Amino acid sequence: xxSQVSPTQDDGxxxxxxxxxxxxxxxxxxxLYSTTLLEDRLERDLTHSAGVSSxxxxxxxQLSEAPERRMRMSQLADRCLASRSRLSHAVxxxxxxxxxxxxxxxxxxRGQLAVLTDEGMSALQQAAPVHVASVRTxxxxxxxxxxxxxxxxxxxxxxRHLDPR
Numbered sequence: 571x572x573s574q575v576s577p578t579q580d581d582g583x584x585x586x587x588x589x590x591x592x593x594x595x596x597x598x599x600x601x602l603y604s605t606t607l608l609e610d611r612l613e614r615d616l617t618h619s620a621g622v623s624s625x626x627x628x629x630x631x632q633l634s635e636a637p638e639r640r641m642r643m644s645q646l647a648d649r650c651l652a653s654r655s656r657l658s659h660a661v662x663x664x665x666x667x668x669x670x671x672x673x674x675x676x677x678x679x680r681g682q683l684a685v686l687t688d689e690g691m692s693a694l695q696q697a698a699p700v701h702v703a704s705v706r707t708x709x710x711x712x713x714x715x716x717x718x719x720x721x722x723x724x725x726x727x728x729x730r731h732l733d734p735r
Contacts, residue, residue, distance in 0.1 A: 633686035
């Protein structure tokens with residue numbers, strides 16, 4: 571079986587697009603719209619009930635799972651899929667709350683570390699049950715075990731393609 575690949579222009583863009591068929595279009599739009607609605611619902615639940623945005627929550631989670639609750643700012647930005655400047659701004663807001671502190675990296679003296687404080691860990695522990703309840707209610711309780719397995723398979727396939735590390 572051979573795959574059809576459209577000839578490409580010099581910039582790597584196919585000269586002729588491979589349009590989605592009707593079923594692919596329905597699947598794409600259902601996935602896109604449902605994930606947008608899900609992210610919105612999770613954000614509202616977390617912000618309303620725990621007083622923390624999903625972006626801040628993700629920073630706290632990443633730091634809580636790091637050795638000694640410390641991580642280089644550049645690595646944290648990569649893990650949170652944020653630009654360096656956006657992450658720096660978010661960490662500044664978390665510093666104002668007393669949830670995160672910055673330290674100079676002792677290994678090279680140039681880099682900065684974000685450090686999850688005890689107050690930040692406490693905030694995360696209060697927000698986590700809200701977040702997991704929302705994920706369970708709006709995602710997993712809506713799916714059968716077969717659908718969860720398919721979702722995992724699809725997610726892992728896409729991760730291998732989009733984030734091979």
